[in-house]
Amino acid sequence: MSIFVFAESSDNQYKKSSFEAVSYAAEVAGKTGTTVTAVSIGKADNAAQLGEYGANTVISINGPAFDSFNSEIYAAAFAEVCKQGNASVAVISNTYCGKAMAGRVAVALNASLASNVVDYPDTSNGFLVKRGVFSGKAFAYVNLTSQVKVLALTPNSVEIKKNGSAAVVTSQSVAAVSSTCTVTGTNKITGKIPLTEAEVVVSAGRGMKGPENWNMVEELAEALGAATACSKPVSDMHWRPHSEHVGQTGITIKPNLYIAIGISGAIQHLAGVSSSKVIVVINKDAEAPFFKAADYGIVGDAFEVLPKLIQAAKSATAS
Amino acid sequence: MKILVCMSVVPDTTTKITFTDNNTRFNTAGVQYIMNPYDELALTKALDIAEPAGGTATIIHVGPADSEPAIRKALSMGATDAVRINAEPLDAQFVAAQIADWAKDKAFDMILTGRESIDYNGGVVCPLIGAMLNIPSIQVITKLEVNAGTATIERDIDGGREIMTCTMPFAASAQKDLCEPRIPNMRGIMAARTKPLAVVEPVSVKTGVEYQSFELPQPKQGVRMISADAPEELIHLLRNEAKVI
Ligand SMILES: Cc1cc2nc3c(=O)[nH]c(=O)nc-3n(C[C@H](O)[C@H](O)[C@H](O)COP(=O)(O)OP(=O)(O)OC[C@H]3O[C@@H](n4cnc5c(N)ncnc54)[C@H](O)[C@@H]3O)c2cc1C
Ligand SMILES: Nc1ncnc2c1ncn2[C@@H]1O[C@H](COP(=O)(O)O)[C@@H](O)[C@H]1O
Numbered sequence: 001m002s003i004f005v006f007a008e009s010s011d012n013q014y015k016k017s018s019f020e021a022v023s024y025a026a027e028v029a030g031k032t033g034t035t036v037t038a039v040s041i042g043k044a045d046n047a048a049q050l051g052e053y054g055a056n057t058v059i060s061i062n063g064p065a066f067d068s069f070n071s072e073i074y075a076a077a078f079a080e081v082c083k084q085g086n087a088s089v090a091v092i093s094n095t096y097c098g099k100a101m102a103g104r105v106a107v108a109l110n111a112s113l114a115s116n117v118v119d120y121p122d123t124s125n126g127f128l129v130k131r132g133v134f135s136g137k138a139f140a141y142v143n144l145t146s147q148v149k150v151l152a153l154t155p156n157s158v159e160i161k162k163n164g165s166a167a168v169v170t171s172q173s174v175a176a177v178s179s180t181c182t183v184t185g186t187n188k189i190t191g192k193i194p195l196t197e198a199e200v201v202v203s204a205g206r207g208m209k210g211p212e213n214w215n216m217v218e219e220l221a222e223a224l225g226a227a228t229a230c231s232k233p234v235s236d237m238h239w240r241p242h243s244e245h246v247g248q249t250g251i252t253i254k255p256n257l258y259i260a261i262g263i264s265g266a267i268q269h270l271a272g273v274s275s276s277k278v279i280v281v282i283n284k285d286a287e288a289p290f291f292k293a294a295d296y297g298i299v300g301d302a303f304e305v306l307p308k309l310i311q312a313a314k315s316a317t318a319s
Numbered sequence: 320m321k322i323l324v325c326m327s328v329v330p331d332t333t334t335k336i337t338f339t340d341n342n343t344r345f346n347t348a349g350v351q352y353i354m355n356p357y358d359e360l361a362l363t364k365a366l367d368i369a370e371p372a373g374g375t376a377t378i379i380h381v382g383p384a385d386s387e388p389a390i391r392k393a394l395s396m397g398a399t400d401a402v403r404i405n406a407e408p409l410d411a412q413f414v415a416a417q418i419a420d421w422a423k424d425k426a427f428d429m430i431l432t433g434r435e436s437i438d439y440n441g442g443v444v445c446p447l448i449g450a451m452l453n454i455p456s457i458q459v460i461t462k463l464e465v466n467a468g469t470a471t472i473e474r475d476i477d478g479g480r481e482i483m484t485c486t487m488p489f490a491a492s493a494q495k496d497l498c499e500p501r502i503p504n505m506r507g508i509m510a511a512r513t514k515p516l517a518v519v520e521p522v523s524v525k526t527g528v529e530y531q532s533f534e535l536p537q538p539k540q541g542v543r544m545i546s547a548d549a550p551e552e553l554i555h556l557l558r559n560e561a562k563v564i
Contacts, residue, residue: 010477010478015477068481069476069481071446071449071455071456071457071458072449072455072456075446075450095477096458096459096474096475096476096477097476097477099442099443099446099458100446100456100457100458101446102443102446103411103415103443103444103445103446103447103449103450103456104446104447104449104450104456106412106443106447106450107447107450107451108450111527112412112526112527112528113411113412113443113447113528114528115411115440115441115442115443116440116441116442128531130534132440133438133439133440133533134330134336134437134438134439134440135437135440136536137336137535137536138336138338138533138534138535138536139533139534139535139536140439140530140531140532140533140534141530141531141532141533141534142410142528142529142530142531143528143529143531144527144528145527145528145529146526146527152443179455180455180485180486180489181455181457181483181484181485181489182483182484182485183481183482183483184482184483184484185481185482186476186479186480186481186482187479187480187481187482188478188479189478189479192478193478194477194478196477197477199563200563200564224564235495242461242495242496243475245495248332248437249332249356249357249437249495250495252440256563257557257561257563257564267332267333267335268332268333271332274536275536277561277563278557278561278563279539280553280557281542291542292539292542293539294539294542295539295540295542295543295561296542296543296544296545296553296556296557296561297542297543297544297545298544298545298546298547298550298553299544299547300547301547304547305547305550308548308550308551309550309553309554311551312550312551312553312554313554313564315551316551316554316555316558316564317564
């Protein structure tokens, strides 16, 4: 019996969320007295490093069918090794790719499934997991009662713990299932931090007046190593791409730091961002509802505050 | 062209979420229910594809009779007919199993869902149905065109977009950008009154997922205000007090 964890990679590099998932699996394995097997699918550099985050064994599955992500093929291969290794728990990151796999893995393993998991399970009496519901407006505790459990872990929910050493990597050949879907191309936004995984997010709303003013937002984001986001009207007016829209009808995020500039803080916006650890609000209206959900606030005109803030951020990160 | 569109019915986005019975049940008092916004996109896309081809777009919903106004809305948007599986939608695995069981012998070319329902946000009904029916499931799609039996699809991936082709049948989940949702017009609303809405009893399914209790996020400790003239103070606090940069 072992806890299996899928280590997702992109451009040959493991994602930060994969290290979180392995650390998470190691913690659960420690509690339940079992081991961790990390499964790497497709091309990725240095699979042995997964051991440093707590994997006892690493299985690597490769071949032309695994070169691009296909949820059917990846899920079937991961489920196959989980079955062979008699997995009791399978951990997958709650990313777009991870979620696409998780459902299929659960069906293949006849397992209970919980997505949006935000904390370690309580195994003192059953297997109780905490998951985000209502777009971050609340959490639910669900008891998973099947023999096998599949968990999709929300990025930035647990700390990465690096206290192991490089693991032995075993290549395993797994026959790829056939699929009627073929990936014909990808369009990656390079050089930008994906919003769902970012630790710091700089976000702006209608208070920025127009798309031409976003250079300040981007400059601050760059100085802080942050991803950029926006409110719904901003993406509706095509000032910014839809992929940046956060909130109840957009993306739900959970960064360590969320900086909201010129955003009023409507309930639908808060839903998507209120799980952020620290929230900073910059708004010229002292009565803006967002201040109630903030940890730090500045009442001021973004056009005056931002240049100074960018300056301060640049000199702080330079030192 | 036969398309099945899965619809969930969710609390209106302005709902203040609270719980009752010692935090074990969602408090539905005064809550307005609506068609899940992403499902409006799935239905609109289904209609855009089905109508010119003389096909059908059937709505399926797992839920109690209270959901019928939302189902009527879907019919007034243009759905051909609707099916309601008469059961509490306990969790995503239960819902997917009901839909897969009903759809398995009906030869749909496509099953569309929303990216996620804005209440329980599993985002997993689409891959679950795909796996249960052994067809591909493509998540968070932003483009879908069908040509001679083959679909060209674009989907969001973390940090970009992927372009793929897929032969039918398949399941896919709708993301923003796929289309603009249709708004029902008067004719649609009139027509919806007489469109077929079948009520089907559920099959027995055991999922191994039990909701035990709910919790609201910890309220913030109160905001610490910083002068607009001293943003460097903010950077200092974020670095040394909050330790997030
Ligand atoms: C069904 C539904 C779903 C929705 N889903 C979402 C969602 O997912 N995400 C989302 O964001 N919204 C969503 N909304 C919209 C939401 O209700 C708000 O309308 C929206 O969040 C407001 O965006 P905003 O804060 O950018 O704009 P506004 O409400 O116009 O606020 C602009 C703010 O900027 C401030 N400001 C103006 N000028 C300056 C300046 N120079 N310097 C500093 N501050 C300034 C103003 O004081 C104000 O507080 C949804 C609405 C509905 C009905
Ligand atoms: N009770 C339900 N009945 C029918 N379809 C549903 C139901 N719940 C969820 N779905 C579909 O599955 C999608 C994703 O839901 P979820 O996995 O719950 O986030 C929704 O957008 C719907 O298309």
